[in-house]
Amino acid sequence: MTTQSAAIPAFKPAAGGSALTASLLVTLIAAATIAGAWFFQLVLEILPCPLCLEQRYAYYLAIPLGALTAIAARAGAPRPLLLA
Secondary structure: OOHHHHHOHHHOEOOOHHHHHHHHHHHHHHHHHHHHHHHHHHHOOOOOOHHHHHHOHHHHHHHHHHHHHHHHHHOOOEHHHHHO
């Protein structure tokens, strides 16, 4: 074992497998939820209440954040960066 790998063990590139899978799963579920909500609103013409519209904000944030995390995991970003 070298001194450099023993000094900074947390900054090894992430395996990508679990972080990539989790971020893609979160992104796909959030996108499917918003697609379902838009289907009810635009196709079936069921208008959402103001609270329903406010609850979508979390999904609007989760979709690009999950996609960014998936891209970073695919590129081999360090684990602390992916956790942040």
